[in-house]
Amino acid sequence: MTIPLLEARGLVRSYGATPALRGVSLAVAEGEIVAVTGPSGCGKSTLLHCLAGILRPDAGEVTYRGRRIDTLSEADRSRLRRSELGVLFQFGQLVAELPAVENVALPLLLAGVSRRRARTAGLSWLERLGVADVADALPGEMSGGQRQRVALARALVTEPRLLFADEPTGALDTIAGEQVLSHLVRLAGEQGTTVVLVTHDPRVAGYAHREIALRDGQLDPTGLGLAVVGAPAAWAGPAAAAVETAAVAETDAAR
Amino acid sequence: MTAHVLLGLLAGGPRHGYELKRSYDEHLPRARPLAFAQVYTTLARLVRDGLVTPAGQDQAGGPERTSYAITEEGLAGLRAWLTAVEPPAPHISGTLLAKVVVALFAADSATARDYLVAQRAAHTGRLRELTAIKADPATSLSDVIALDYAITHLDADLRWLRTTLERVAAHTREGSG
Numbered sequence: 275m276t277i278p279l280l281e282a283r284g285l286v287r288s289y290g291a292t293p294a295l296r297g298v299s300l301a302v303a304e305g306e307i308v309a310v311t312g313p314s315g316c317g318k319s320t321l322l323h324c325l326a327g328i329l330r331p332d333a334g335e336v337t338y339r340g341r342r343i344d345t346l347s348e349a350d351r352s353r354l355r356r357s358e359l360g361v362l363f364q365f366g367q368l369v370a371e372l373p374a375v376e377n378v379a380l381p382l383l384l385a386g387v388s389r390r391r392a393r394t395a396g397l398s399w400l401e402r403l404g405v406a407d408v409a410d411a412l413p414g415e416m417s418g419g420q421r422q423r424v425a426l427a428r429a430l431v432t433e434p435r436l437l438f439a440d441e442p443t444g445a446l447d448t449i450a451g452e453q454v455l456s457h458l459v460r461l462a463g464e465q466g467t468t469v470v471l472v473t474h475d476p477r478v479a480g481y482a483h484r485e486i487a488l489r490d491g492q493l494d495p496t497g498l499g500l501a502v503v504g505a506p507a508a509w510a511g512p513a514a515a516a517v518e519t520a521a522v523a524e525t526d527a528a529r
Numbered sequence: 530m531t532a533h534v535l536l537g538l539l540a541g542g543p544r545h546g547y548e549l550k551r552s553y554d555e556h557l558p559r560a561r562p563l564a565f566a567q568v569y570t571t572l573a574r575l576v577r578d579g580l581v582t583p584a585g586q587d588q589a590g591g592p593e594r595t596s597y598a599i600t601e602e603g604l605a606g607l608r609a610w611l612t613a614v615e616p617p618a619p620h621i622s623g624t625l626l627a628k629v630v631v632a633l634f635a636a637d638s639a640t641a642r643d644y645l646v647a648q649r650a651a652h653t654g655r656l657r658e659l660t661a662i663k664a665d666p667a668t669s670l671s672d673v674i675a676l677d678y679a680i681t682h683l684d685a686d687l688r689w690l691r692t693t694l695e696r697v698a699a700h701t702r703e704g705s706g
Contacts, residue, residue, distance in 0.1 A: 480660035
């Protein structure tokens with residue numbers, strides 16, 4: 275069996291006394307688009323942050339291409355994120371003072387690419403995402419959908435092997451969101467990029483090849499978001515009496 | 530319904546039966562394709578009722594073809610159809626609703642869980658399948674409109690399913706606590 279591109283074993287992470295992840299294991303193969311789903315507070319954002327090396331888990335391990343990354347130094351993790359990983363957040367987090375093309379070129383400049391080449395690459399990514407016309411506009415002058423497509427261009431400009439997206443269309447209307455997602459899925463397919471997409475929206479999860487559902491900091495193999503507890507009773511014993519909610523954290527610990 | 534869609538297509542100008550069939554399939558690509566026989570029986574009925582009238586024939590090299598035009602009465606009929614609102618709650622007695630209720634209140638919990646898990650998987654699988662077609666840039670606008678209709682309904686079913694489980698759980702907790 276080939277080594278998965280990304281693998282997590284027994285991830286545990288708490289915020290103070292509040293557990294956000296209670297032992298999550300998963301594997302993502304190269305080229306897959308995986309949706310991590312679940313209600314708010316289920317730990318999906320925390321999981322993404324641990325997988326992307328943004329957060330360090332309290333216990334468990336994360337391996338990327340067979341190599342532990344959760345134990346790397348902060349500097350090494352930053353280097354890895356810059357060269358191999360891309361991250362797209364709900365609010366693209368563009369630099370407000372820089373025009374679109376310079377926002378997209380930024381990761382290349384940080385990696386030591388010359389100004390001119392970084393700008394050319396930035397423009398070509400804006401073109402691939404259908405937003406070349408706003409290349410010289412500041413983020414504040416763009417629509418939400420344009421901003422998010424520019425942010426996607428910036429996440430892809432380094433041609434990462436693995437892209438993380440956390441509710442990438444959460445702030446957009448339906449059609450603008452769809453444009454971002456279809457670009458994301460198409461470009462990932464073209465580049466062979468593996469994608470881990472966090473969402474609570476079934477329509478967004480529909481863009482993925484596979485779903486990993488979380489509930490209360492653990493994998494939810496049923497995807498139902500609730501524990502329907504098995505009881506031996508026959509037809510006389512209604513299942514309703516055995517449906518139990520999981521103890522969903524009151525606050526979305528990941529925020 | 531077919532009659533009114535044909536009237537709608539004829540509102541743009543006279544057409545042959547064959548053109549009508551093609552245009553129908555193009556605009557409603559996810560509906561069952563319209564059979565030729567149905568086009569002609571529907572047209573015959575519309576002509577009989579004075580909503581459509583034969584408007585000349587041509588023979589341009591092929592077999593003789595009659596084109597049809599919408600009449601004033603036909604336009605009035607089309608307007609009346611579009612004025613009548615569709616009942617907004619068509620799904621309130623669906624089989625899915627009945628099955629989930631029976632699963633939750635009559636079945637043993639293992640059966641209920643297995644059914645709910647399988648139903649959810651079937652819904653998400655279909656949603657994924659339709660989304661892939663929709664995301665393909667080659668998919669036509671009419672297709673995307675029809676796919677959106679289906680995807681939005683699947684999404685609604687999935688949200689309703691989750692809410693129902695939460696509601697039943699909350700009710701059970703209150704009842705037993």
